[in-house]
Amino acid sequence: MSVQERKERERAARERLIVATARELAEQQGWDAVTTRLLAERIEYSQPVLYSHFRGKREIIGAVALQGAAEMAAAVRAAALAADGPRTRVTGLARAYLDFAERNPAVYDAMFQLDGGLAFAAEDTPEPLKDAFAALLESLGEVAGDGVHPGLFTEVFWAALHGLATLTRAGRLPPAEAERRVELLVDRLAMT
Amino acid sequence: MSVQERKERERAARERLIVATARELAEQQGWDAVTTRLLAERIEYSQPVLYSHFRGKREIIGAVALQGAAEMAAAVRAAALAADGPRTRVTGLARAYLDFAERNPAVYDAMFQLDGGLAFAAEDTPEPLKDAFAALLESLGEVAGDGVHPGLFTEVFWAALHGLATLTRAGRLPPAEAERRVELLVDRLAMT
DNA sequence: GGTTCGATCCTAGCATCGCTAGACAATCGA
């Protein structure tokens, strides 16, 4: 059995290598540069090996997205823990969210802009995605305000952050005043 | 000269046909289906003809985006005119925006999700895009609140709408409660 | 220890993509 176990370990390691390499390549040169040929060359295997781990390129993007969701959830929770009041917690959360999107644009794209073949807002939504939303909900729920459903409030706040993140990164919003936009958003949306 | 004018007219008509066909095809089967071959076949010309009008597929997407921006500006202004108070105006604007995105998903993608090679938030931003932002500003500026820059407020409100539009359409947000999210957003953001 | 057999991987290739070169035909000016 030991031989088989070793093979499984090696196989899992190679799968992690694929995901990590795809992510690295995407951050360096954009997702367009992540071709199956280049990716295969980087991991020093032939193309078909990729397809023994993933159904196709979509699933590789999906794997990067899940990894990113876990990291984002951690980043958001860390920011929330570092703050003391509900208000500063929300501001910190917003900054952490936008900061993550800015520092990991390719991962953010994998999560929300590209098709990673992942289910959302459904029963079969992968755990990391549900947990990332839960991380937002934990801090945002307490500032939803009276009579407002915490989940609904979180959705709206999240959408606003997502809009700021994508429009800023696409050059639709001047980056200079990003901080003022965050302050305005928190000022108005959060009921403290 | 008349002959040359006729040719120019016909050429302009063909260009409109290309844009209209690309848009139609994108709305029916998604932008992935808008290949240069299929598009050429639909307009009953060969592929290279497309490149005598546009630099490439990107520019065709850009042309659809500009068309969409003009329509969206008109839709937003119409909604604003139909309302009487600042508050109902903002609500109507928000509904019109999201309605446009929902009814014209491919056009909305061309405007904000895909690369149409268009400049934003810069001097060389095409007029229709600046005008679409201006249409939002006209109604949103009056509810920015004291001491808040109308442009900045418009940017934040727009980002929130954009986030709602994209996340809803991507299946990230359940469509059922879309209306309640709009109400919450307007309630909190608009100072009336 | 040699042999068999299954798992693993690679070479080669398919269909399709955006885009372009060069041949061909239609039209215009002289």
Add this chain to the structure above:
DNA sequence: TCGATTGTCTAGCGATGCTAGGATCGAACC
């Protein structure tokens, strides 16, 4: 009427995601 110009098409290039089928390697059995 004839050359030149303009316009269009056929054919093809390089690159893409993905796959079929053969080669190779290692584990397991007599």
